[in-house]
Amino acid sequence: MGDHKDINLLIGEAIRLNTINIKLTKAEDLTMEPISLKADEVTNKLEELTKIEGYEDIKLLKGKKTLYCYSEKHMTGSYAKLLVGVEDGDLFALIADTIRNDSKIYPRTTDIKLFTKSPYNFKEKELMDILGQLMKSEGYEDIKESRASNNALYLYSELHLSKAYADSLTEWIEVTSLECP
């Protein structure tokens, strides 16, 4: 029993510490010292852990490559999902999910400059290349461009916004809102 408690504590604290440092913990990280779980027991162990009193803050997120964990005491689920997207390297999905979410819940169009900021951290040229490809790719037909009168580029999902609506939001965010602070 004592061993179990110790290992839980070790895992919990490792995940929390990583989260404080704005890092997800990957399942395979737990196979390394000092935790040294066997690869085939990591998933079960983590699922068990999240149900133990005192560890409810530990959350799991399934990525394309592996299972990730974080502590929601120190990170929100939405931010953790962004980090999973970055780790997974599925850049189209990462960008499109953000745009669709913005169009749906706020609602607003998405300033492409957002993707140059943390945790996306795209370089401008790289971003423009990716966006060019994304908008021609199957499964992303709903992602559209919207330009403000100062030519700033915003993106939106036509699953949630009409063009006229998106354009009005872009103009508001980029230009008009600054004229009446």
Added chain:
Amino acid sequence: MSNITGWAGKILRVNLTDGTFKAEDTLKYKDFVGGMGIGYKVMWDEVPAGTKAFDPENKIIFGAGPLTGTGAVCAGRTNITSLLASNPYNAVSDSHMGGHFSAEMKYAGWDAIIIEGKSPKPVWLKIENDKVSLEDARYLWGKGIFLTTAFVAGKMPKGAQVAAIGQAGENMVNLSVIMNNGSHSAGGHGGVMGSKNIKAIGIRGTLPVHIAADRRDWLEVDKEMMAVIGANNNHVVPSTPQPWAEYNAARSRWTATDGLTWGAANPPVNTGTCDPHDLNSVGLRTQKAVFDHGAVAEQYTVRMGGCHACPIRCHSTLHIPKLEKYGLSPNVSNTCVGYSSPGGIMIQGHSKEGEEGEGTMMSKAVGAQLADDYGVWCNYSQIGRDFKYAHESGILKKVLPQEEYDSIPWDLLEKGDPEFLVDFYRRITFKEGELSRLGEGAYWVAKAWNFGDDYWNSSSYNMWSKLGFPKHHSNETAAQVGSLINSMFNRDAQCHTHVNLTGSGLPIEIQKAVIGEVIGSPDALDAPNSYTPMNEYKAKFAKWSIIRNCLHDSLTLCNWMWPMTVSPLKERNYRGNTSLESQYFSMATGIPTTEAELDLMGERIFTLHRALTVKQMGTVDMRNEHDPICEWVYTINPDMQPFTPGTQKMDREDMQLAFTMFYKEMGWDEKTGAPTKATLIRLGLRDVAAELEKLGLLPN
């Protein structure tokens, strides 16, 4: 008087004509809370209808409130009430300044200062607790605000606060300010001080402000307040994704992020991630310089400054050595429109020299220094739009004598050289030539220069009312709600209750749910740029927004932060706490007061404002004479119909219905929008009802 808490208990009356002073009892104004409320009551009781702003019969009231100086959070605003020269009827209005002036007033034992009459020679008012004197200001006459402030401060004990006017106020420029603390200005009433020959007020107080409550209870409310407070304008999500945040919004004033600094501090201060649970980083959340000027300003940012008892600090202090090229101090401090409005005078753009954004920042910084020292107001940036219209329409060329026109350094304007502003503000301040008419305000300049319908009817010039004021968080902010709010005052609406929610950065469903809990239905709020027909909850939302605004200016609390409608806390489901004002009020004054009871006081204050407007305009027909909105609101986006996602175009009939519903919520006459006798009596304004009845100004 010794048992009074919250209020200091006394009001100082200064008669400039005969140089006498009187202390009066504050508690006779208790039902009007303080600040704005006291100001309106004094104006109602003492200033006859038809008085003009610069007449000696006009009065000017500097008001603090029962929360000012108590340590309640963001309780440092000074409310100034007087007649407004830029309004065609010289109707009553308020101007407000942050800084530390009103708190010092309370420490000196005064809740308000009523200034009346006219001094035979320039004076400044010296107040050290109850020692009051008028001092010779002949030497100061003709000097700017910065020098005046320094001079008066030098004649006062250490720690004094100074409110002053510049040359614009002395010269009775309609658009002039009163300023304290070097950058906290109240726009619109500088000329009233000038007309009375009073240059400045220096005040020092060493007395306590008592509160009725046990201080441990007070601290509990403080704790709750600090838990729910956001960044400036109570934006509760960060402007970039942050580990602690579920949501973000690029236009949020919560700009702090790891790596963004106060770059000119020594050593630079990293604003960091500012988890909302970390109360020690509240003052770092709003890096306002980059919000106001863009990324270029980071390296010039020394620190954030702000008002008494405010943990937010929305004024950025910049050190820009290049300002010296314009004969100005390299240190400039301001916020928001204080920066943006001088930028708006550069109607042909800004210099492209230097780093990206540097030219714009320089225009704003140069203009802010000049406007602040001369004490010029901008009518919420309208002065720049008036200049633009007059210039672009060719009117300026027609109305200015050729010699004057040719003397204007147009080449500097074309190059975007901020040196143009040195010339521009001088002309406005000293009323040099015909161009200086721009300083009279939009109504007067449009009349004198015969502006065309296109000025009033085009959305490009932002005019909200033919009474000469622009929109200020209007139809683009909660549609009918913002529109109603914008039509109710005698100048641009200075109400932020509604926009603090819509600008909070939270998803629309959360905003709707929150306002639903406050107002009674989520239908009070529509998604941005996608609005629905009028309903009673929108009228209630508009009323709540305004009466809270009036309360804030009476208590006095900063309406750029209050009310705490939402919070940054996920665990609270982003709910704020709208009862905090009444909790603070009850604890400060010892008068147990519910949220609804305090709101009723706000309603009384706002209804008194309406009654003052009816009296000054001499008509009950507020619907047609006071409240109408300029045409563009109904005609923008010609290809789109109202109620279509993507337009802020309003529907005429719907807006008339909105007025009717709003008047009904206020208990005003639904036809005219004037307060009824029954409502005035319900609000304890029987004397107001009686006077209006005598004047034939009660609706039938």
